[in-house]
Amino acid sequence: MGVITVGEVLRRASEFECRLMNFYLDLAEHATREGVRLLTDYMARHRQRLAEALERFPEQEYRRISELPIRYEPASIDDSCFEERELPPDATAADVLDKAVELDECLVALYRHVLQQETDPAVRDLFESLVRSEEKDEIRLKKIKAMNYF
Amino acid sequence: MVFLLPILVFAGLLVGLTVALSVAERVLINYGVCKIDINRGDKILEVDGGQTLLSALNESKVFIPSACGGRGSCGHCKITVRAGGGPVLPTETPFLSRAQVRAGVRLACQVKIREDIEITIPEDLLNVQMFTAEVATTRLVTHDIVEVLLALKEPAEISQRPGQYVQLQAPSPEGPVYRAYSISSPSYEKDTVELIIRLVPGGIGSTYAHNLEVGDATVLTGPYGEFRLSEDPDVELVCVGGGCGMAPMKNIIYTVYERWPDRKCWLFFGCRTTSDIFYLEEFQELARKHPNFRVVYALSDPLSPEERWDGETGFVHLSVDKHIEPGGAKRSAFLCGPPPMIEAVMKVLADKGFTPEDIFYDEF
Numbered sequence: 001m002g003v004i005t006v007g008e009v010l011r012r013a014s015e016f017e018c019r020l021m022n023f024y025l026d027l028a029e030h031a032t033r034e035g036v037r038l039l040t041d042y043m044a045r046h047r048q049r050l051a052e053a054l055e056r057f058p059e060q061e062y063r064r065i066s067e068l069p070i071r072y073e074p075a076s077i078d079d080s081c082f083e084e085r086e087l088p089p090d091a092t093a094a095d096v097l098d099k100a101v102e103l104d105e106c107l108v109a110l111y112r113h114v115l116q117q118e119t120d121p122a123v124r125d126l127f128e129s130l131v132r133s134e135e136k137d138e139i140r141l142k143k144i145k146a147m148n149y150f
Numbered sequence: 151m152v153f154l155l156p157i158l159v160f161a162g163l164l165v166g167l168t169v170a171l172s173v174a175e176r177v178l179i180n181y182g183v184c185k186i187d188i189n190r191g192d193k194i195l196e197v198d199g200g201q202t203l204l205s206a207l208n209e210s211k212v213f214i215p216s217a218c219g220g221r222g223s224c225g226h227c228k229i230t231v232r233a234g235g236g237p238v239l240p241t242e243t244p245f246l247s248r249a250q251v252r253a254g255v256r257l258a259c260q261v262k263i264r265e266d267i268e269i270t271i272p273e274d275l276l277n278v279q280m281f282t283a284e285v286a287t288t289r290l291v292t293h294d295i296v297e298v299l300l301a302l303k304e305p306a307e308i309s310q311r312p313g314q315y316v317q318l319q320a321p322s323p324e325g326p327v328y329r330a331y332s333i334s335s336p337s338y339e340k341d342t343v344e345l346i347i348r349l350v351p352g353g354i355g356s357t358y359a360h361n362l363e364v365g366d367a368t369v370l371t372g373p374y375g376e377f378r379l380s381e382d383p384d385v386e387l388v389c390v391g392g393g394c395g396m397a398p399m400k401n402i403i404y405t406v407y408e409r410w411p412d413r414k415c416w417l418f419f420g421c422r423t424t425s426d427i428f429y430l431e432e433f434q435e436l437a438r439k440h441p442n443f444r445v446v447y448a449l450s451d452p453l454s455p456e457e458r459w460d461g462e463t464g465f466v467h468l469s470v471d472k473h474i475e476p477g478g479a480k481r482s483a484f485l486c487g488p489p490p491m492i493e494a495v496m497k498v499l500a501d502k503g504f505t506p507e508d509i510f511y512d513e514f
Contacts, residue, residue, distance in 0.1 A: 034450070034464075034465065035422075035450055035465070038465065038490055038494065039490055042489070042493060043490075049244075053243070053244070056243055056248060056251070124240070125240040126240070128240035128241060129240040129241075129243045129244055132222070132223075132240070132241055132243070132244040132245075133244040135223055136223065136244050136245065139223060139224070140489070143488070144488045144489065146348065146350040146353070147348075147392070147393030147394060147395070147487065147488040148294075148348070148393050148394070148421075148422065148426070149392045149393035149420065149421070149422070149450075149487060149488050149491055150422075150450075150488075150490070
């Protein structure tokens with residue numbers, strides 16, 4: 001386990017979110033089902049939770065916490081999250097939504113990894129807020145699945 | 151057994167510590183009796199400090215909607231705190247926009263009462279009641295959607311507007327939980343509440359509702375919701391539902407045709423297959439009686455060889471696009487369904503000349 005800055009953790013989370021967005025865009029482009037195309041296009045355009053959370057965070061405070069050190073385990077977020085999560089072009093909307101929940105959980109695991117440590121209260125606030133955002137998204141995804149519209 | 155002993159001792163220590171902390175909090179941190187001033191003196195409550203604002207309000211029979219039992223995961227219990235709520239917590243921020251934070255909007259379940267507090271809530275919430283009811287009928291309208299008719303006992307009547315919802319109490323291992331369901335019975339039926347509920351595998355509320363039998367006792371609170379149907383009979387209504395988003399439409403449409411038999415109204419409903427269709431015959435019958443009522447159902451999945459369907463195909467926003475004329479007529483739209491459907495329909499309606507003020511939506 002190494003030590004990096006909070007800013008670096010957030011940069012990695014942002015990269016993950018970007019990859020997630022591209023994952024949905026790729027599905028939207030190749031899906032054979034119209035419903036999956038509509039759904040993944042929507043999911044790609046609304047996958048900006050980190051940016052939204054940081055927007056609410058005071059800029060000066062963000063700059064301060066970005067420099068703070070934090071213990072980091074490289075395995076807490078890496079390519080393994082996307083491994084075995086490839087979806088075929090004929091995947092159903094339910095398949096996509098199930099995978100989306102799994103991928104959200106990867107980000108939650110990273111944020112919880114930070115929350116397990118003794119950290120600055122502002123860092124804790126930010127990461128607790130990020131966990132809630134992802135949990136809220138999981139509930140939304142499960143509700144969309146339950147509606148059985150796509 | 152030898153290995154179990156340290157685990158049991160450790161678990162016992164943790165339980166003991168938790169109990170000691172909660173006792174200490176009650177004994178040492180005594181906030182006393184605090185006042186809750188609702189809507190600048192409209193109602194003043196005296197409650198024990200130390201509890202959450204949501205539970206204090208509920209105990210005083212001011213029912214704020216909440217679907218997660220106060221865990222801060224549904225975001226339904228938004229109220230405005232004018233004074234005394236303390237800082238916004240990180241558990242609340244994902245549910246609040248910056249403008250809401252600036253305006254003092256909070257999640258009632260996350261605000262702990264430590265001092266006198268002043269809040270503002272929509273006037274309607276002061277009229278929300280808790281009802282006891284008995285199941286009058288249940289009917290499966292598709293393979294996974296049940297229609298439940300509840301006969302109200304105490305109070306015996308409800309005053310609801312089309313588009314409003316109730317919260318049905320369901321038992322759970324952690325105690326009673328509430329789940330929100332739109333009222334599908336028309337507002338002129340005062341002594342009953344009809345709900346349409348899709349079974350969600352593992353869902354506490356929907357599993358409970360699907361297992362209800364005639365004669366079972368139930369508890370609900372309501373009505374909730376801010377939608378107000380335009381009272382101007384010249385305003386054309388466009389209702390769009392998807393999946394199981396039918397309940398508010400049914401209420402709106404039957405209420406409208408009881409009051410204004412000639413009013414123009416559209417119902418667009420999108421689902422996947424013929425097995426997901428419900429209420430089509432009832433609405434077609436209504437359309438025969440009221441020529442200004444138009445019904446369009448659309449199926450989005452390709453038809454299987456054994457399916458017979460001569461209606462529209464494709465997603466429901468495409469049907470809206472096909473039938474609704476562009477122009478500046480007085481129109482109002484009510485949408486109910488999953489967020490991507492709402493977004494797609496809103497875009498179509500904007501292209502047809504609807505302004506955001508003309509569109510109300512109930513996003514699941």
